[in-house]
Amino acid sequence: KAGVTQTPRYLIKTRGQQVTLSCSPISGHRSVSWYQQTPGQGLQFLFEYFSETQRNKGNFPGRFSGRQFSNSRSEMNVSTLELGDSALYLCASSPGADTRNTEAFFGQGTRLTVV
């Protein structure tokens, strides 16, 4: 069974640009969550999508957005990039409706560097 796939693995962008990251969950999983990992703040929840709808949202500015497609693949977009957006962005998939009580499977992440 294929795992969670995130593309690209590495990305370098310039301040002010926008970026789109992609996540393909495990086949059959309907929930996709996004997290930002930085050395100073650790792992922080961005948002979760379930059946193409945003179900939960963390405390990030509106520059961070996402969407989920009918095949459960998800994209995350960051507009007007700032230096502080440099981080490892992790995607996690979970199988069912009550994803709180099931484990999440994480991808390897996309390392974004903003210069």
Next chain:
Amino acid sequence: DQQVKQNSPSLSVQEGRISILNCDYTNSMFDYFLWYKKYPAEGPTFLISISSIKDKNEDGRFTVFLNKSAKHLSLHIVPSQPGDSAVYFCAASAGNYGQNFVFGPGTRLSVLP
């Protein structure tokens, strides 16, 4: 303000001995807790979870203890193995469906042969 704290950034343990990783939380609404393990260049992997209706959950070498009154949980690994060397994250969530977990900053465990 960190709602989930792991006050030990690192821990070293001899192979075969017990590893105890600690986690404290401040939000009394948290009622579900998980531990994840992360190796370099990989995403976190789920280890074990516990609901607030329990005070202990065991899975092989891994046991998680929850002390609700102290808002404290701990992960025990017995016996520790060199392959357990990784960063361990504690995560918590409060009573709703979905994956909006609050993660602690992590503890780096080194198991020495």
